[in-house]
Amino acid sequence: MSQPKTKTETLMQALRDRIAGRALGPGDRVPSIRRFAEVMGVSPSTVVEAYDRLAAEGMIRSRRGSGFYVAAANIPPMKVAQMGPPRARDIDPFWVSRQALNAGPGTLQPGCGWLPEDWMPQEALRKGLRALAKSGGAVLTSYASAQGSDALLRVLQTRFAEENLPVAPDQVMLTGSASQAMDLICRLLLNPGDTVLVDDPGYFNFHALLRAHRVHVISVPYGPDGPDPHAFAAAMQQTPRLYITNSALHNPTGATISPQNAHRVLSLAAAHDLTIVEDETFADLEPEPSPRLAVLDGLNRVLRIGGFSKTLSASLRCGYIAGRADWIEALVDLQVATSFGGPSPAAAELLAGVLIGGGYRKHLTNLHRRLATARKRATAQLALLGIAPLIRPRGGFYLWCRFSDGIDTGEIARRCVADGVILAPGNVFSPSENADRCMRFNVAQMDNPHIYVALKKAMA
Amino acid sequence: MSQPKTKTETLMQALRDRIAGRALGPGDRVPSIRRFAEVMGVSPSTVVEAYDRLAAEGMIRSRRGSGFYVAAANIPPMKVAQMGPPRARDIDPFWVSRQALNAGPGTLQPGCGWLPEDWMPQEALRKGLRALAKSGGAVLTSYASAQGSDALLRVLQTRFAEENLPVAPDQVMLTGSASQAMDLICRLLLNPGDTVLVDDPGYFNFHALLRAHRVHVISVPYGPDGPDPHAFAAAMQQTPRLYITNSALHNPTGATISPQNAHRVLSLAAAHDLTIVEDETFADLEPEPSPRLAVLDGLNRVLRIGGFSKTLSASLRCGYIAGRADWIEALVDLQVATSFGGPSPAAAELLAGVLIGGGYRKHLTNLHRRLATARKRATAQLALLGIAPLIRPRGGFYLWCRFSDGIDTGEIARRCVADGVILAPGNVFSPSENADRCMRFNVAQMDNPHIYVALKKAMA
Incomplete structure (x- = not known):
């Protein structure tokens, strides 16, 4: 049944392959008619026909004045199954x-x-709210400084120093969440089409985030000792720009990188000019501290990010980044441009109060x-x-x-x-x-x- | 003194021109050596030499493992003056x-x-904090639903309905701020290189935000009645993808668009498939309501964004978007991917409480x-x-x-x-x-x- 395909069918298949291969995800804009016509060496009207037919199939959909997008939920499962190896498209x-x-x-x-609400320090949070209700007006009504609340920044510096990681005041900033910290770093350091290395398995929202950045994602198997060393070395041949990982109770495996593996990863990163983002969101859930890339590296090519959602409150929306001062300066500007600042200064004061209090x-x-x-x-x-x-x-x-x-x-x-x-x-x-x-x-x-x-x- | 230039000098000038013309702003990454060599048809070593010399001049700077970036503060003013018409580079x-x-x-x-802190409703905020301290645990410790706090979403729907703008529950979402609302929309609807129309003068942070999106910005003079109609019509020839504007006390002019102008802008937008983002951050400061593009258009091609920072609290970090349901669905996913949600649910509850209370x-x-x-x-x-x-x-x-x-x-x-x-x-x-x-x-x-x-x- 290998009938010769028409130009339109060839185009349709090309786009289906890009969707099946995840080069285009649900909600992504498909190439403009003009651009796709150029790339495929066909007339714009052929592209129009192909897009119209794919839209009729439910594969893509048109948005008035904004071109065509890969359909999200409404890709018919039967069609998806025909696209190649079966994929759990509805479980993305x-x-x-x-x-x-x-x-x-x-x-x-x-x-x-996350933890159930009754596992969280509700009484400390209530006490913090009552203290806030008595505080000066500025913290209740005004924007924070661009880097974020001094009180919370100082708490972070102290905690990092206790880990033998000295961090200067211009090397740390607050963000709206740990996810937003990662997003800002990706915006600063990545261009569309760059290659990014992640763990397999790894935190699913990193993958969703990287899709939004339109980068090429490659992965390295993550085992009980951390990323597989041979696979990691081999991945360097694809010159990834960033390696994004969870330290301290890796998500989803709960594994901990071994000291040898940590040293190896940093050596390979240095040899291949790779920047690492280490998310330590789960650090406070560790009974005993584990090796940390940021500490070994001294915040040279590692950026540390984290937050307070897992042990304190996910409602207060606050994260942080520690890293090289020149990067932090650029990240602060980027956060002002895109969010006019980081977390709520009231929330940051509250968090600082709970963290300083003996009960934490x-x-x-x-x-x-x-x-x-x-x-x-x-x-x-x-x-x-x-x-x-x-x-x-x-x-x-x-x-x-x-x-x-x-x-x-x-x-x-x-x-x-x-x-x-x-x-x-x-x-x-x-x-x-x-x-x-x-x-x-x-x-x-x-x-x-x-x-x-x-x-x-x-x-x- | 028009000596023939060497290849290196030509490259240096090309990059200087891109910086002078604002195609590249402070902190932007300059093209990779390989890419620039391809584009300019020279060898990579020539690009390396040009970049090294520009770095020595302080025009760009190298970041280890991350290429070269346009220098920010340390562009020597003398050199900048030589780049073309004088520009207030340090007042960007x-x-x-x-x-x-x-x-x-x-x-x-x-x-x-923003307003001084003693102009803000501090007592209402303190009362709200005391109420929060007595509330259930979930709002203090847990993530919000992806769209945001139901209570605040309902308040917004009610307010919009009072303006004769019916908004369905799936047409509105909360964001971390009005700026973040704008940023999410730009991420959804724009590709690098797209053209975006703004007001001249207009809110400076829109320009900073658009620079982060690497789009081409064109502008239309903004006068006492809103955007100049002839200039607006002429701008359509450049097929802008978005028009970004402030309604209700335009920033910085304080002007109000006239009903005739509002209708004209919407007609031109319809004729040229232009999407409009209307930021109504200052709406509550209007003694008498003014024409609103979102209302006239019925949220068809206009997205409404706003926040609570100007009249209630800038500390609570909360904004919103109202628009077409399919856009809101995609924007909610994008906010989950990039920030794992919008504003603090505790902050949103507090805001809803103050807005519902008779004192507002x-x-x-x-x-x-x-x-x-x-x-x-x-x-x-x-x-x-x-x-x-x-x-x-x-x-x-x-x-x-x-x-x-x-x-x-x-x-x-x-x-x-x-x-x-x-x-x-x-x-x-x-x-x-x-x-x-x-x-x-x-x-x-x-x-x-x-x-x-x-x-x-x-x-x-």
Whole structure:
């Protein structure tokens, strides 16, 4: 049935391939008619016909005055299956975020990336709010300085110094969140088409973020000791501009980079002029500190980012960046241009107050103990279903687990949504889509037995 | 003295021209060596030599592992003057933001874009904080839903409906600020190299933001009735993708678009498939409502953005977007990818509480009265110095004024900084740099007589 294709069909297939190969993701603008005609050496009217037919198929859609975009949810599943190897298109990197952020009351969330509200230091936050209500007017009504609240910046400098990482005042800034910190860095250092190295598996929102930057993403397998050293060395041949990683309880695996691996990664980075962004969002959930790229490197080619959402409050929206002073200066300007500043100064004052208060260390000690218990319990319950952790994490709330052969965790996740259980199937973390037998569980969100009932039913 | 140039000198001049013509701004990455060599048809080693010499001149600077960047502050003024027509390079669009956000205590800020803290509803905010301290744990500790706090979204829908602008629940979202709202829209709708139309004069941070998006900015003169209709029609020939404007007390002029002009702009936009972003940040400072593009258009090709920083609190960091449902859906995903959500849910609840409370309308009435008095007083004081408003605004805190012939307001601003007075010289608002005799004053920040003393001294 290999009939010769018309020019229009060739164009349609070319665009389908780019979508199937993820060069274009849902919501991305497809090339303009003029540009695509030039590139493919056809007339604009041929491109118009191809786009119209793809729009009729639901593959792309037209937006008045703005060209054509890759359709999001409304790509017909049947068509997608015909596009090449089957892909869980409806479980894309946005899937977990959307499901978890928009979950209704009563939904169970073993797939989410945060602690239940009653695990958070609510009393300290309430006390901070009452203190704010008595504070001077400026912090309640005015913009912050461009770098952010002095009080919180000083807390960060002190914490970094305790790790033997000296950070000058012009080397640190606040941002609206850890995600926004990553976004600002990508805006400063990346151009569309640049190559970026990520972990496989790795945090799905990094992938969504990089898609928004239109860069070429390559990945390195991430195991119990961190990124695979041979794969990392081999990836250098593709001259990535950035390596983006989680340190201190890697998301989703919970793994910790070994000292040898950390040194090796930094040596390769130096040899290949690679910049590293190390996200330490989960650092405070570590019972014992682990090797940190930023510390070993002394903030030379590593940028450290983090936030307070995992142990303090996700509601206060605050992150930070520490790095070279010239980069920080440019990042501060970029944040002013794009958000007119970073986090709420009121929120930053509140966070600084809680972090300085003696109760925060005690809160962390309690969290570590409570998480160890929850991890043990969830591991035992999952074992009854034949689900086993691939890595035994030293702390935190994630368990990266493997299901039995023949089970597609994307399908399990879809079935469980109907039962009011939001899961985080492996492939949303895997750029190579090699993790369809894996799933990330949040042990702090797994008290309710209905989760295991729903899992068992979905696996049947 | 027209000696034939070497290849290296030609390259150097080409890059100097791009910087002088603002195709490349301070902090922008210059083309990679390989790419520039290809484009200019020379060997990479020639580009290396040209870049090294420009770096030695201080025009660009090298960042290890990241290529070369256009130098910011350290462009030697003498060299800049040689680049073409003289430009106030050190008073770029970032100048006012940086000066005003980082001003030390005791600095006077007639150039800033906000009200003094004691003009803001501090008691209502304190009451809101006390209420938050008693609220449920989720709002203090958890992420918001992807669209943002329901309570505040409902307040916005109600307000819009009162303007005869019906907005469905899927047509509105919260953002981290009005600036971030604009940024998200630019990320969704623009590609590098697209043409964007702005007002001249217009809000300087729009220009900084557009520079970060690497788009081509064209401008239309903005007068007492809004954008000049003939210039607007002529600009359509350059097929701009977006028109970005302030409605309701335009920044910096304080002008209000006339109904005829609003209709004309929308008709031209429809005829040329132009999308409009209308920022109504200053809307609540209007004593009487003015024509609004979003209302006339019914959110078809106009996106409405705004925030709460000018009348309620700049510390709480919250903005919004209203527009077509398919755009809002894509913008919500983009905000999740780049910031993992919008504003603090705690802040949004607090804002909703203050807006619903009966005191807010009264607060606005007081503000309007107080601003009318301040405007009158500042106008009289400025008149003594020969400084006159070009437009008499119907409300708000801006006065767009003209100085006598021969006075460069950039130079006045530089001199006044030394006297502890931060001003907003005309050219930071003017893409065409035609406003060196103008200056924007904030009448709410002009009580202190030292401001007029410093101005007089600087003009002498």
